[in-house]
Structures are given as C-alpha cells and as structure tokens.
Amino acid sequence: MSVSNDKIPTNLPILDSKNYDKWHKQMKVLFGYQDVLDMITDGITPLGKEATTAQEAKFKKKDYKALFLIHSWVDSDNFEKVGDCDSAKTTWGILEKAYAGADKAKVVRLQTHKRQLELLQMEDKETINDYVTRVTRLGNQMKSCGEAVSEQNFVSKVLRSLTPRFDNIVVAIEE
Known part of the structure; x- marks a missing residue:
C-alpha cells in the first residue's frame, strides 16, 4: 500500500x-x-x-x-x-x-457461494496454490455473508476435488 x-x-x-x-x-x-x-x-x-x-x-x-x-x-x-x-x-x-443491511440479498449470495463451493473442481493445469486461493476466496465470501466454514471442511473439499494426478498424495494424507 x-x-x-x-x-x-x-x-x-x-x-x-x-x-x-x-x-x-x-x-x-x-x-x-x-x-x-x-x-x-x-x-x-x-x-x-x-x-x-x-x-x-x-x-x-x-x-x-x-x-x-x-x-x-x-x-x-x-x-x-x-x-x-x-x-x-x-x-x-x-x-x-x-x-450490508440487505439480509435477503446476503442469503441469496450465501446460497450462490455454497453452490459454487460444491461444484468447484481443480482445473487440470491449475497449481495447488491457485486452487486453494480460489477455495479460500469462496470461503471468505461465505464468511462475509455470515456463514463460517471450518478449516477442516475446506481441507476436505480441497482433497476431494484435486485432479487425478494428486490421487497418491491425497491417499497418503488421508492415511
């Protein structure tokens, strides 16, 4: 700045x-x-x-x-x-x-962000860092609408939605 x-x-x-x-x-x-x-x-x-x-x-x-x-x-x-x-x-x-006072608009935005998070998948040529940034951004948008999502849920989402090239790493992490 x-x-x-x-x-x-x-x-x-x-x-x-x-x-x-x-x-x-x-x-x-x-x-x-x-x-x-x-x-x-x-x-x-x-x-x-x-x-x-x-x-x-x-x-x-x-x-x-x-x-x-x-x-x-x-x-x-x-x-x-x-x-x-x-x-x-x-x-x-x-x-x-x-x-901020438009509670109905916040509810609609929150539902949109939740749906985006559900559908979010890592792209083939995307780096893990870029993907985690996208997931975090959605989490912050949900938080601004009044919804707190646990870090564990974010980690789980990331692990579930990585591209197949990371399958062996996901298995190792989960074990």
Missing part, C-alpha cells in the same frame, strides 16, 4: 456497487490506523461540561477526519447518498444499510 507524506493510503478501492465487503474491511483498518475508528462506531459523544473548547475541537476534528476518509473512497453514486451527512457515524450507517 503506498502511503503519502500525511500517512493516508492512496490506493484503497473506491466503493462501488460491487465491492462493499472488501471496501468495508479495508476502511475499518484505515480508521484504526488513523485513530478514528471510534468516530464510526460511537460517534461524537458529549464530553461533559468540564471539557475545554480545545478538547471539543479536537474531538470534532477526528470526526471530520473519518468523514473525509469515507468521502475520499466512495464513487459518485455513493457520495450522493452520504454527501450531506454531518457526522462519520451517520455516513457509515447509511452505507452499511445500503450494502
């Missing part, structure tokens, strides 16, 4: 209608790195009567920083949804509802 002098990454993906899960994960890491994760989870909480103007300004600046980070990595359609929001938490919530 390339980082400019102000320590803000310059090559994060722009949120569009197809990459919310990856964008969401990367943005949460960025918020943590920039020390503004609390702005999207808790929002601006009252500091109390004893807070100084400087403390309030510093807190508000953190919120603006988180808001800036969100605005920087959304496409124009998503910006239209959140451009008028005045807090990072509100902005983040709108995007979560638009993409």
